Amino acid sequence: QEPAAVGAGSVKQQLSKLVIASLRTTVPEVEVDPMVEVCTAKFGDYQCNNAMGLWSRIKGSGTSFKNPNAIGQAIAKNLPPSDIIESTSVAGPGFVNIVLSNSWVAKRIQGMLVNGIKTWAPILPVKRAVLDFSSPNIAKEMHVGHLRSTIIGDTLARMFEFSNVEVLRRNHVGDWGTQFGMLIQYLFEKFPNWEEIGSQAIGDLQTFYKASKNRFDGDAEFKDRAQQAVVRLQGGEERYRAAWNKICEISRNEFDMVYKLLNVKLEEKGESFYNPFIPQVLEELNNKGLIKESEGAKVIFIEGHQIPLIVVKRDGGFNYASTDLAALWYRLNVEKAEWIIYVTDVGQQQHFDMFFNAARMAGWLPDPKEKKYPKTNHVGFGLVLGSDGKRFRTRSTEVVRLIELLDEAKSRSKSELLQRLTENGKIVDWTEEELEKTSEAVGYGAVKYADLKNNRLTNYTFSFEQMLSDKGNTAVYLQYAHARICSIIRKSNKDVEELKMSGAISLDHPDERVLGLYLIRFAEVVEEACTNLLPNVLCEYLYNLSEMFTRFYTNCQVVGSPEETSRLLLCQATAVVMRQCFELLGITPVYKL
Ligand code: ARG
Incomplete structure (x- = not known):
């Protein structure tokens, strides 16, 4: 972290400091946050809006102020002397209008030219944040939704980094799950010599995915073998791990081409990374009494939601939610992030709502009324539409190749x-x-x-x-x-x-x-x-x-x-x-x- 420059922080932050000092003199008996905004009227550049709220708190308590306007006058008068402010005036029910000094504004701009724009970085209340974005799924296509996530996530990361927050840019790729059984089994059966011919066997991953899915859907015996394959992969059998690695590598190379064009940096920590942490995390949640049985699955009931959050499927397997719980645990406890941000389409809002709630029930996240951090946010976004108003796709194919x-x-x-x-x-x-x-x-x-x-x-x-x-x-x-x-x-x-x-x-x-x-x-x-x-x-x-x-x-x-x-x-x-x-x-x- 760079040392805070003199007069650091935004103009609003600097004016807020003056307002805090004034409020301490004006109304020492109450504690309030400074309310400084850009002025909407002609009479000032910024304004302080504290007087009205203060009035409703202290009127009738024997205060010597006659009305909110009088509080506004006092706030203005008690502002410590500073070269930022040229003049103030009080309007209506106590708005304090602040006119900035021309020479201060000019100096601030010149200071930026001389010392660099980094001196204009705002001060944010966290030191370390996780930004979980892009996050496509291995062997499936990276679609425009992932493109939006990549673009929005990268911008947020850049803005935080500029503001001196350490950002852990996380690519939470879907690299674990039942589809790998199907892919691996198909690879083994269709290309017994896959190790020699390597990526050529798989060729175009999306086509490969479709072919194996067709087989999976149409051939019950293959389906059985595919399900066995998942078990063997998850059990760590070497041949299965190797095939899994190969498939991930091909996808990764494709994703990386997009990231390179977009100049986006990301660190891959996919679903598989968090898999080993799931049992202990679920055990903790179970010890806290949160996990219940429901129709053969293990679930967490969450207030305000009709359906519970499934954390262990009926077949005993883990899922998207159990992985996200383990990842959150890891980000809070190992990576010690204070703000954890997820960028996906709005369609996933319910998932995030539910698992954030589960984390709050487990006491991982504070009650937002008491403490603000650590906190989590879902950054949702809408669809990309084509000119026909429908989901965006190109003429030739149903998907858009990024x-x-x-x-x-x-x-x-x-x-x-x-x-x-x-x-x-x-x-x-x-x-x-x-x-x-x-x-x-x-x-x-x-x-x-x-x-x-x-x-x-x-x-x-x-x-x-x-x-x-x-x-x-x-x-x-x-x-x-x-x-x-x-x-x-x-x-x-x-x-x-x-x-x-x-x-x-x-x-x-x-x-x-x-x-x-x-x-x-x-x-x-x-x-x-x-x-x-x-x-x-x-x-x-x-x-x-x-x-x-x-x-x-x-x-x-x-x-x-x-x-x-x-x-x-x-x-x-x-x-x-x-x-x-x-x-x-x-x-x-x-x-x-
Ligand atoms: N792989 C998911 C998808 O394509 C997005 C993952 C978002 N991150 C998370 N931690 N759930 O929809």
Whole structure:
């Protein structure tokens, strides 16, 4: 962990500190959390909303305050002196409006340029988190649902990491379970020499999976042998382990190709990893009286749920839920994570609800009313739809091959780029490598941004035309906006690295001030996106920022004006913040487009 910088934390966090100090003087008899928000009215930049709530708590208790407005006045008066605040005013029932000092805002921006944007990282209340995301199933296809999980999970991981939280990125692959009996048995029978011919025997795993499933469904004797095979695999018999390993390896290589294209880092700890811990975990739950018999299975009854959570199946086997309980136990006790986050489609919400509840019943998680951490969250997301409004699939196959999807995004963005460059006669300025790198950044970035920009719970419609359009709220538009700022700076022929040390920022024009205030909100936006696990909050910020920049640039002449130095530094600060947003969204920014 890096040491906290002076004045660390978001603006909101810094104002909150001042408000806490004021509240201690104003109402020493009560303890309340500071309520600081961005101001919705014109009268301030931020506001403190504590007065009204305080009034309802202390009125009639012999307080000398006459009304909430008087409390607001006192809160404002008792704010410790600080160079952050220019002035305050109290409105209506006690809202304390706070106007920030222009020179403080300017200094904060310049400080970021000099010391790096990392000094704008928010302070989060946890040190270590587990992010369980992507998590496809071995030998089955990695579908668009897994793509969403990969994109959303990676962004959350990046935002936490930026905020100095240690993130354990976990790929909870489905690599254990009855389907392996079927796959292994099929491999043995169909390719007795599988060890020599290796991956060629299995070839395309999805086809292999289908063939073995057909056999399994249509041949009762094979089914029996497949079930035996599971037992032998789980008993650790060597030949079965080897075949299992081979199958996992082929899948893993396919998954890794997608991760590589998306530049996503993950550590695989699949279901099989937690399998040895299940018996002891279930024993603990049993000793706590949570496990009951029901119709031959072992279950946990959970308040508010019609059906119980099955933890041992009728045939004595473990399942998804028992594995998740063991994994949670491991993450809490061995990995000592304070926040454990699972990214899957909303369809699995009930599963997570139930097993989080079971963990609470076991006393693994505190009552949220008493203590906040450790805690668990399910980050659910909606479906990916095709243009026909149905579940997304490509013309030829029922499933969408993710690699092909990403390739298409790249090649479409490349041909659009080429067309535009040819029209402008600018194609000569580009090397082949630049073209490749740019179309990758734009194409993959477009897929990611289209996924992230809406609230994750809503379904989203996959459309190359839309996501690759250079108009509206798209990654392409934002890449252009960023590249344009870079080009403004380049064309000024000034060295911003030098200017940021020697020059100063001033925010006298109203559009400069609006842009400056929005820039310094960056930290609290990241904080909010992390706290509520909502990447779209950051997308919205990035889009608004580019709009505010446009307004500033339209109304304030930069190059050749008396304010040139200050304004170039504002351009640079905007570019730096935009780049950091891209980075956090897993999108590679481009400097020229
Ligand atoms: N393999 C599961 C699926 O494809 C997702 C696993 C999510 N993680 C978890 N710990 N349950 O649906």
